[in-house]
Amino acid sequence: MIDIKWIRENPGKLDEALASRGAKPVAIDLIKLDERRRDHLKTLQELQGRRNEASKAIGKAKGSGDDAKAQSLIDEVAQIKAEIQAGEAEERAIDLALVDALSRLPNVPLDDVPVGTDEADNVEVRRVGEKPEFGFAPKEHFELGEALGMMDFDLAAKISGSRFNVLRGKLARLERALGQFMLDVHTGEHGYEETQPPLLVRNDAMYGTSQLPKFGEDLFIGASMTGRGHQVESLLETYTTQADLDALKSGEISLEKLVPQVLERAPTEEEFWLIPTAEVPLTNLVRDRVLDGGQLPLRMTALTPCFRSEAGSAGRDTRGMLRQHQFNKVEMVSITSEETSASELERMTGCAEEVLKRLGLPYRVVTLCTGDMGFAARKTYDIEVWLPGQDAYREISSCSVCGDFQARRMAARYRVEGEKQPRFVHTLNGSGVAVGRALIAVMENYQNENGSITVPECLKPYMGGIERIEAVS
Template sequence: MHDIKLIRDNRDLFVAALARRPAYAEEAAKSAAEILELDTKWREAKTSFEQHRARQNEASRAIGQAKAKKDEAGAKALLDEVASLKAAIQADQEHERQYDEQLRAKLAVLPNLPAADVPSGASENDNVEVAARRYGSATRLPFKAKEHFELGEALGMMDFERAGKVSGARFVYLKAGLARLERALGMFMLDVQTSNGYTEVTTPLLVREHAMYGTSQLPKFKEDLFVAASGSAVTTVKTTIAQAQAGETVDENMEAPFFLIPTAEVPLTNLVREDILEEGALPMRVTAWTPCFRAEAGAAGRDTRGMIRQHQFSKVELVSITTPEQSEAEHERMTDCAQDILKRLELPHRVVTLCTGDMGFSAQKTYDIEVWLPGQDRYREISSCSNCGEFQARRMNARYRPKDGKGTRFLHTLNGSGLAVGRTLIAVMENYQEADGSIRVPDALLPYMGGVTKISKP
C-alpha cells in the first residue's frame, strides 16, 4: 500500500516511479489523478464533518442558555438546527467512508515503486546479472544430459500419469529414493537456514483474506489462489473474493472461506500484522518449510512436462522484518543465505537483478537466483529474494518503536526462497546424473539419506 501523503506531496515523482513498471506506464498519471481526486473528496467530507460536529456542539450548549433565558423561540430554532446538523453529520460520515473505501481500493491494486537502482526493462530479457555472485560454471556431462522427468520416470520414482488420474495436470507422485531425496533437501535447508540465524516456525497452511491482502496476493492476484471452504461457507466464496478484490473487509457475520497459502511468506510476514515491535528486537528472521499451492502455474504451454511448474510444491521460505535503515543490507544477507544452499550442494548458479518489467507486485527490488540445469541446457529460477520496503507493512499496519521512543514507524519486510525444494530436487537430479540414469547423492545430503549414496532403479 502506498502512502497517500507521499502521492499528495510528490505527485510527479510518484507518477515517474510507477511509470517505470511497463504495465502501468500509460496509466500512471491517470491513476495518480484519480487517487488525488478521491483524497480531496475524502478530506472535504472529513472537514465538513468536523465543522458540522463543532457547530452541533456549539448549538447544543446554546440551547441550554436559551432555555435559561426563557427564550423558547430561540431554543426551538437551535433544536431544529441541531436536528438538521445530525443529518448532515451522518451524510458526512457516509461520504467519508465511501471515499475512503474507494481510495483504498485504488491504492490496493497499484504495485510497489521500484528502487532507484533497479534496472528498467520490459521482460526477463532485460534482467541484469550480478557478476560477483556467480558460482561455478555450467555442468558439461560426457554424455547427453537427460531432463529430470526423463530420469525420474525411468527410475520408476516419478509418476505424473497416476497423479493426473487423481488430481489432474501439474501434480506428481514421488516415490522411494526421490521421495527421500526431496525430504532430505527440505531438512537440510531448514538446518542450514536456522544455523544462518532464522528461527524455524510451523505455520498454518490455510489463511483468511486479510492475511492475503496484507502480503498483496489480494486483491490483485485472486485468480492465482486456491480457496478452501466447508459447509455453509461454500456459498460465500464468491462474495468474499469480490469483497477482497474491492479492498473491503469481509463481513464478520459471514462464514468466510480459507485460502491455501501460495508460499509461507503469507503466514510468516503476517506474524507482525497490527503489531508494534521494539527496535531492539529487530531484525526478526523466520523460516518455514511448507507445501505451497498456486492455481496459476505459468504461461499456457510452458513447462507442461515435469516438476518446474506445479500446482502443489514445497518450499523453505525466508522472511525478515527490519527497519528501513537495515533493509538493504538485510536483502543482501538473505540472498547470501539462499545461495548458501546451492554452494553447499555444489550446484552452478547465477544471480540477476530483476528489471522493472519482471519484478513482483509487492517488491521494490528483487534478486533471482538461477540454477544450471544440464537437461535443459539453461539457467532456471530457483529463488527470488525481494525487499518490499514498507509496502506490505502499511497493508498490515505493522510498525516498530524507534529506540528514541519518538512515535512509531512502519517496518520493512523481506522474503525469499531458501530454497524451492522441488526445483532443487530437479537441479540435483540433472547435475548429479550418471550415464546409466542413476543419481549420485551430493555430499552435503549424505547425513540425511541413511547411508544411500546413489539412487538407482531397483
C-alpha cells in the first residue's frame, strides 16, 4: 500500500507511475477523498468539544437553580450526540473508501525500471550458458514424459480436471531431487533459513502480500465459501468497531495497521485460502512486529506446493506442465532495511541463478518493464531458462523488491538505534526456483535421441546414483 502522505506530496509522481503501468491517474481523487476525511474528522472533533462544554454547563446551570437553561443544554447535548453518531457513520464510510482505493493501487516502479506495455518491452540483462546442440529434433517435456510412461495428464484429468499431472517412478524422484537440491544450496550456501509454513492462510495474510482484494479470482479458496476476493470491503464494514474508529481518530492506529486487524476478526471458516506461493506465509511471519534493525536482513526459504487458478491464462500452455493449478516451488523471501533492499535484489537473483548454473541449464535474465511487472513489485528480474523443445526461453524464476509496499499492509516495522519512530521494513521475494519448470528444463536439455533423460551431475547424489532415466520395459 502506498502512503497517503507520500501521495499528497507527490501527486504527479503517482500518476506518472500509474500511467507507466497502464493505469488511470487517481492522485486528485485520492487527495480529495483524504481532504474530505480530514475535514470531516475536524468537524467531529469540534462537535465533541461543543458537547463537552455543554455537558459541563449543565452541572453549573443545575447548581445555580436555572432548570430551564439546564434543560436547554440537555437538549443541545442530545442533538450534538445524534450529529456525532451520524458523522461517525459517514467517517467510517470515508475511511473504508480510502482504504479500498489505496489497496487497489499498484506499487510505484523504481526509476531504473524500463517503461513499457508488455513482455515485448522487457530488457535483457545477460545470457548465461550455451544452448545444447542435438543431432535430432528435440522433443517437448510432455512428449518425453508420456513416452517414458512416467507422466500422465489424462489420469490426472480424471481425478482433478485440466492443468494437473501425475508423475511416476524416476521422474517423480527427479522432481523431488530438484527440490531437495535447491533447498540444500540456499540453506547451506546462501544463508536462507529453511521454513515449513502453512499452506492455508487467512484473509489478512493474503491482504498483507497484496493478493487481496484485487486478485481474488486468481486464488483457490480452501473453505466452503467461494469467490471471496471482492468481499474484503464488506468484511471491513462488518467487523470494524467504534473502538477502531476512535483509535483511528486519536492517531493511536494508522489506516494501514487497522485493516489487517479488522480482517482478523472474520469467522475462521471463511478465511482459508490455498497459497499461490510461499511468499504469502513467509512474508507474513513479520506481520504486526517491530524488529530490531540489527536482526536484518532476515532470509527464509521454503519448498511448498503452490495453487493458482490461472484465471487469466485461458488457452495458454494447455499441454504439459508449464502452467498448472498445482505445482512445487522453492521460494526465497528477504526482510531488509530500506538502505539494503536494492542490493538484496541483486543478491537474491544471483542465488536463483546459481541453481541453474549448477544444473548446467542455459538461461537469460531480463528486467521486467513497468507494464509487465507484478502488482506489489518496484522492480523485477525474470530468469528465463532455455527449453529446446519449445525453441524458446521461458520463465523459471521471478525476483522482486517491493519496498515498504507490503510492510504497510502488514504493519511490519524495524527499529533503528537512536530513532524514536520505527520504520517499515522492505520485503523481497523470488523463486529459487520453480521445481516443476526446472524438471521440464532438465528433461528437455538433457534428453537423448532414444527418449531417455541423462541425470545432471549435481542431482546424482539425490537420485541414489541413477545416471539415466529410461522407459521401463
